[in-house]
Amino acid sequence: xxxxxxxxxxxxxxxxxxxxxxxxxxxxxxxxxxxxxxxxxxxxxxxxxxxxxxxxxxxxxxxxxxxxxxxxxxxxxxxxxxxxxxxxxxxxxxxxxxxxxxxxxxxxxxxxxxxxxxxxxxxxxxxxxxxxxxxxxxxxxxxxxxxxxxxxxxxxxxxxxxxxxxxxxxxxxxxxxxxxxxxxxxxxxxxxxxxxxxxxxxxxxxxxxxxxxxxxxxxxxxxxxxxxxxxxxxxxxxxxxxxxxxxxxxxxxxxxxxxxxxxxxxxxxxxxxxxxxxxxxxxxxxxxxxxxxxxxxxxxxxxxxxxxxxxxxxxxxxxxxxxxxxxxxxxxxxxxxxxxxxxxxxxxxxxxxxxxxxxxxxxxxxxxxxxxxxxxxxxxxxxxxxxxxxxxxx
Amino acid sequence: xxxxxxxxxxxxxxxxxxxxxxxxxxxxxxxxxxxxxxxxxxxxxxxxxxxxxxxxxxxxxxxxxxxxxxxxxxxxxxxxxxxxxxxxxxxxxxxxxxxxxxxxxxxxxxxxxxxxxxxxxxxxxxxxxxxxxxxxxxxxxxxxxxxxxxxxxxxxxxxxxxxxxxxxxxxxxxxxxxxxxxxxxxxxxxxxxxxxxxxxxxxxxxxxxxxxxxxxxxxxxxxxxxxxxxxxxxxxxxxxxxxxxxxxxxxxxxxxxxxxxxxxxxxxxxxxxxxxxxxxxxxxxxxxxxxxxxxxxxxxxx
Numbered sequence: 059x060x061x062x063x064x065x066x067x068x069x070x071x072x073x074x075x076x077x078x079x080x081x082x083x084x085x086x087x088x089x090x091x092x093x094x095x096x097x098x099x100x101x102x103x104x105x106x107x108x109x110x111x112x113x114x115x116x117x118x119x120x121x122x123x124x125x126x127x128x129x130x131x132x133x134x135x136x137x138x139x140x141x142x143x144x145x146x147x148x149x150x151x152x153x154x155x156x157x158x159x160x161x162x163x164x165x166x167x168x169x170x171x172x173x174x175x176x177x178x179x180x181x182x183x184x185x186x187x188x189x190x191x192x193x194x195x196x197x198x199x200x201x202x203x204x205x206x207x208x209x210x211x212x213x214x215x216x217x218x219x220x221x222x223x224x225x226x227x228x229x230x231x232x233x234x235x236x237x238x239x240x241x242x243x244x245x246x247x248x249x250x251x252x253x254x255x256x257x258x259x260x261x262x263x264x265x266x267x268x269x270x271x272x273x274x275x276x277x278x279x280x281x282x283x284x285x286x287x288x289x290x291x292x293x294x295x296x297x298x299x300x301x302x303x304x305x306x307x308x309x310x311x312x313x314x315x316x317x318x319x320x321x322x323x324x325x326x327x328x329x330x331x332x333x334x335x336x337x338x339x340x341x342x343x344x345x346x347x348x349x350x351x352x353x354x355x356x357x358x359x360x361x362x363x364x365x366x367x368x369x370x371x372x373x374x375x376x377x378x379x380x381x382x383x384x385x386x387x388x389x390x391x392x393x394x395x396x397x398x399x400x401x402x403x404x405x406x407x408x409x410x411x412x413x414x415x416x417x418x419x420x421x422x423x424x425x426x427x428x429x430x431x432x433x434x435x436x437x438x439x440x441x442x443x444x445x446x447x448x449x450x451x452x
Numbered sequence: 453x454x455x456x457x458x459x460x461x462x463x464x465x466x467x468x469x470x471x472x473x474x475x476x477x478x479x480x481x482x483x484x485x486x487x488x489x490x491x492x493x494x495x496x497x498x499x500x501x502x503x504x505x506x507x508x509x510x511x512x513x514x515x516x517x518x519x520x521x522x523x524x525x526x527x528x529x530x531x532x533x534x535x536x537x538x539x540x541x542x543x544x545x546x547x548x549x550x551x552x553x554x555x556x557x558x559x560x561x562x563x564x565x566x567x568x569x570x571x572x573x574x575x576x577x578x579x580x581x582x583x584x585x586x587x588x589x590x591x592x593x594x595x596x597x598x599x600x601x602x603x604x605x606x607x608x609x610x611x612x613x614x615x616x617x618x619x620x621x622x623x624x625x626x627x628x629x630x631x632x633x634x635x636x637x638x639x640x641x642x643x644x645x646x647x648x649x650x651x652x653x654x655x656x657x658x659x660x661x662x663x664x665x666x667x668x669x670x671x672x673x674x675x676x677x678x679x680x681x682x683x684x685x686x687x688x689x690x691x692x693x694x695x696x697x698x699x700x701x702x703x704x705x706x707x708x709x710x711x712x713x714x715x716x717x718x719x720x721x722x723x724x725x726x727x728x729x730x731x732x733x734x735x736x737x738x739x740x741x742x743x744x745x746x747x748x749x750x751x752x753x754x
Contacts, residue, residue, distance in 0.1 A: 059613045070696045083536065083538065083541040083545065083547075084541055084693070086533075086534065086537070099673075110541070110544060111541055112538070112540050112541040112543050114533055114534065114537050114577070114579075115571070115574070115577060116530060116533070116573055117569060117572065118569060118570075118572030118573070120526070120527060120530070120570070121527060121529075121530035121533070121569075121570050121573055124523055124524070124527035124530035124531050124570070125533050125534030125537065126534060127523060127531070127534065128498070128523065128531040128532070128533075128534030128535045128538070129534035129537055129538035129541075130534075130538075131534075131535070131538075132496075132535050132538035132539060132542070133523055133538065133542060133547075134538035134542055135532075135536075135538075136542055145518075150524060151523065151524060151527065154523055155523060158523075163666060189631065208588065209535070230561060253547075255542075255547060255548070259519075260496045260519040260521060260535060260552075261519055262494045262495065262518065262519055262550070262552060264519075265516065265517055265518050265519045265520070266519055266520070267509050267514035267516050267520045267521075268519075268520065268521040268522070269499075269520075269521050269522035269523055270504075270509040270510070270511040270514065270522070271505065271506045271507075271510050271511060272510075273510065273511075276511050276512070282510075285481050329639065329751075338539070370684035401546050428705045435699070446577050
């Protein structure tokens with residue numbers, strides 16, 4: 059590992075820097091707050107010749123993802139980025155990207171969805187994309203965002219995977235907060251995630267038909283294969299993270315438990331809020347409370363075994379959701395985790411906590427109040443309410 | 453003009469195979485065959501969702517001997533831009549050496565309606581793609597529903613009493629984007645059409661061809677009449693063959709003596725309900741007269 063001076067970068071700029079180092083060939087993106095500074099920076103790299111790439115100035119996010127899909131189908135290394143309404147506009151093409159098995163890498167500055175219009179952070183934009191067949195990672199810091207973008211290309215372009223990846227960074231909180239970033243050297247990035255010309259591409263010397271029409275006799279098998287590819291990518295994602303750790307000294311894991319072994323109560327969360335939860339756990343541990351937390355970093359494919367392993371000793375579990383799933387039994391993360399508990403035949407009381415929608419701050423005392431609630435449940439085994447809306451005014 | 457006789461076209465290699473599922477007499481199949489013969493091996497075909505796509509790519513078969521991609525209905529132009537940009541970048545970075553023609557085949561719905569935004573973006577950016585709209589004047593793949601390109605008075609399943617407005621002016625839209633090469637085409641005038649495709653792929657920027665495509669099912673005519681109807685549309689003055697290149701509009705096929713529009717309309721079941729309606733027929737005739745005056749076509753033969 060080279061010793062380098064840290065750079066002071068926001069999450070967006072850290073990602074742009076990684077994209078430059080990864081020598082991406084085609085970028086197509088449409089501006090949307092809070093993703094804009096990322097693509098502005100990439101445009102600047104292209105204009106200055108620091109990144110040799112075609113930057114397609116598309117007229118919508120729908121065209122951004124469409125152009126990235128076909129550029130990847132042509133053999134190019136591609137990048138796009140979006141947020142909120144823009145991600146919703148991409149929705150249709152996200153399914154096609156994964157089913158056609160094109161390794162598009164997208165960074166998402168997670169933001170709430172309209173209405174009302176709101177530019178701040180929650181996970182309302184990403185949750186509707188759960189079933190699109192993409193690998194979905196969540197990060198806690200700008201450094202992790204930088205590191206994951208580098209890992210993303212290695213995973214997506216792996217012959218065993220060939221799937222698109224979303225790197226989720228909390229909008230504003232991570233996209234716009236400056237942190238010291240320890241970058242790898244350009245040559246280290248190039249050797250960790252090397253590009254090669256993929257054979258099954260749009261090539262006149264080997265003409266292929268992509269995006270065919272399937273009758274019921276083949277459709278099921280085709281969809282199954284892409285779903286299976288996503289499931290099978292989990293150990294590869296995990297391995298790439300480990301190898302990245304050997305190179306950089308930074309490895310995150312796909313599920314990061316903290317103080318879980320003897321914890322009576324455990325809180326599971328995704329994204330930057332996990333940092334606040336971890337700090338709260340440290341504070342409560344100092345007071346002698348047996349609390350723990352899990353940062354869920356990989357959301358799709360869902361890390362069933364790893365999550366069960368982390369929480370199996372708990373007496374009560376809290377699950378943070380940062381998006382509503384109107385009309386459903388509970389929030390999307392809660393539903394996944396409790397399904398995992400059911401399938402593992404574990405009857406641990408679990409409660410859903412909805413927090414921080416539309417950028418509302420989540421503070422350590424909010425997390426403490428969640429642990430207080432969980433403590434009562436751990437003691438009595440009785441769940442009075444399945445869902446709590448933290449900080450919601452009546 | 454690389455094509456001087458029909459023989460020059462026939463001798464070209466075929467890249468669109470027989471055995472696809474398009475209807476007998478389908479104009480789109482003829483367009484696909486002609487276009488692929490002209491653009492040749494070093495080309496990538498982008499197809500919007502539609503009859504052509506579902507009938508030529510039924511897994512595990514394919515009619516295409518060129519690299520082919522279909523993504524969705526409304527994004528063919530954006531998909532083309534992605535391929536153009538990928539080839540540009542990979543050639544610039546010396547990761548690839550051989551360039552390709554990037555050629556879109558999309559229907560009128562995928563072009564004039566749901567795909568118009570993506571097309572406008574590609575035009576405005578000046579991306580070097582050739583976009584060919586095969587216009588059968590309705591959503592034929594889904595069962596003959598009206599599109600923005602459905603002509604005045606035509607019956608469709610969603611205009612059972614006849615379309616009340618004129619066709620959307622796609623050529624005008626392309627020209628308003630300052631697209632360098634814009635042309636109309638007809639399968640009844642093969643030399644004109646093939647030379648236009650050849651010209652279009654040579655343009656350093658976007659090019660657009662608007663190609664009338666008779667649809668035997670949707671227009672309700674005998675399949676053997678596809679080429680004849682294509683010719684009658686031109687002769688009636690309803691489908692003028694012209695090109696717009698570098699700011700100059702030029703008629704490429706003169707019609708010294710036009711036929712009355714009724715000759716074009718009569719074989720088509722979609723106009724059956726107006727065959728005795730002199731007011732409606734007069735309106736369509738006056739529309740043809742207006743087009744003919746604009747392009748300097750001859751008078752209607754007595």
